[in-house]
Amino acid sequence: MDIRTVCLGLLTFGEATGYEIKKLFEDGCFAGVFDASFGSIYPALTRLAEEGFVHGRAEAQEGRPDKKVYSITERGRAYFIQELSRGVAPDHVRSEFLIAMIFAHLLPGGIADAYVDERIAECRKAIDFLNETAQSPHTRIPNMQFTIGLGLATTRAAIAYMEANRHLIDDTTPARLGAATA
Amino acid sequence: MDIRTVCLGLLTFGEATGYEIKKLFEDGCFAGVFDASFGSIYPALTRLAEEGFVHGRAEAQEGRPDKKVYSITERGRAYFIQELSRGVAPDHVRSEFLIAMIFAHLLPGGIADAYVDERIAECRKAIDFLNETAQSPHTRIPNMQFTIGLGLATTRAAIAYMEANRHLIDDTTPARLGAATA
DNA sequence: GGAGTCATGTAACAAGTTACATGATTCG
DNA sequence: CGAATCATGTAACTTGTTACATGACTCC
Numbered sequence A, B: 001m002d003i004r005t006v007c008l009g010l011l012t013f014g015e016a017t018g019y020e021i022k023k024l025f026e027d028g029c030f031a032g033v034f035d036a037s038f039g040s041i042y043p044a045l046t047r048l049a050e051e052g053f054v055h056g057r058a059e060a061q062e063g064r065p066d067k068k069v070y071s072i073t074e075r076g077r078a079y080f081i082q083e084l085s086r087g088v089a090p091d092h093v094r095s096e097f098l099i100a101m102i103f104a105h106l107l108p109g110g111i112a113d114a115y116v117d118e119r120i121a122e123c124r125k126a127i128d129f130l131n132e133t134a135q136s137p138h139t140r141i142p143n144m145q146f147t148i149g150l151g152l153a154t155t156r157a158a159i160a161y162m163e164a165n166r167h168l169i170d171d172t173t174p175a176r177l178g179a180a181t182a
Numbered sequence C: 001g002g003a004g005t006c007a008t009g010t011a012a013c014a015a016g017t018t019a020c021a022t023g024a025t026t027c028g
Numbered sequence D: 001c002g003a004a005t006c007a008t009g010t011a012a013c014t015t016g017t018t019a020c021a022t023g024a025c026t027c028c
Helices: A005-015 A017-027 A037-049 A073-083 A096-102 A113-136 A142-165 A176-179 B001-014 B020-024 B040-051 B075-083 B095-103 B113-136 B142-165 B175-181
Strands: A055-058 A067-072 A090-092 B054-059 B066-070 B093-094
Touching: A005 A037, A005 A067, A005 A142, A005 B095, A037 A055, A067 B001, A073 A142, A073 B001, A073 B093, A090 A113, A090 A142, A090 A176, A090 B066, A096 B142, A113 B175, A142 B054, B001 B020, B001 B040, B001 B066, B020 B040, B040 B066, B066 B075, B093 B175, B095 B113, B113 B142
Parallel strands: none
Antiparallel strands: A055 A067, A090 B093, B054 B066
16 A cells, blocks of 8 residues: 555545645654655645645744645545555565564674663563554544554563563574674 | 665675565565565665676576675665664554555445454454564674564554454444434 | 744655566475 | 566666755844
């Protein structure tokens, strides 16, 4: 699924500007699920408008560029539902953290260990964030609670596992030694 | 981290051809962590060879194109360790499944439910695969056991959560009804 | 005065995918 | 006889990022 389609989906929750969509990818309910830069969001919205899937309304502002507030059209909504009904592609994951863990035995002492520390801290932040999000009004629908709950369950499992098994990383032989004995 | 660097990392485990690297991304220990197509693997290896990070040896075969077996050089190994020591970027995730769950309330009855079925089946397959991988000889190093164990822990948590909470998805109001009451 | 927020947009670039080209062998 | 496996490589294309351009206002 491309960014265009995801933007369309976001607009089913209500109107938004490109700037607001970007923030939803960063701190909103899409954090950790999808991400996109301004350089892809703005052209995506422009094209959606050309195709008649959204409608852009310019809102004048003082001392700032006009705000372009987009709202989804009936056609857009139908198209989004159709796209989402066609099936879901496998997850696309690219985790530098996991790669670092796979090759942890090559890293000089302390580095992989620090990566685990960082990761645990990030997971804790993610849990706080998910708990907050679960309270916000538009996540009251059951499928949102499901999605947030799934994130909480897997993140908690990750923390518990890492805390219980991080000695497997600490014990890693430093790189130079590993190369010498190979 | 780009594909080039990950290919370099794979070669620290021993020599391999482009074809074999592709298989490692699909069924090997990198399944679910990273993925790449031939169109990016072959050029990556060519460039790594030009840069002196790997050495390519052509092996003649009957009735088939020459096999190019790549092995990592000392420079390549040093470069890879240096790159991996510079820190890890945040995970890059793009999950159509999670997007489908977020918008499940828009989908016609039964579809989101089927997606959950599929997902649980995939998770079970992933667990079988991880258990097999944990037995193979070159995953005996502790950090590999850690990585595999982390995958098992989070995947099991995901299955358990989905089985216990999938009613939140089943209960979803069909799309047309949802639109009418909005 | 510098950083951060709000706000949009484009051009140059990077990265990676898909499809094509080639071709023998083996398995069902 | 078709599909899968083994095996490499390139060109066209898609997608998306980074950096730049513009500009005011507010907080420290």
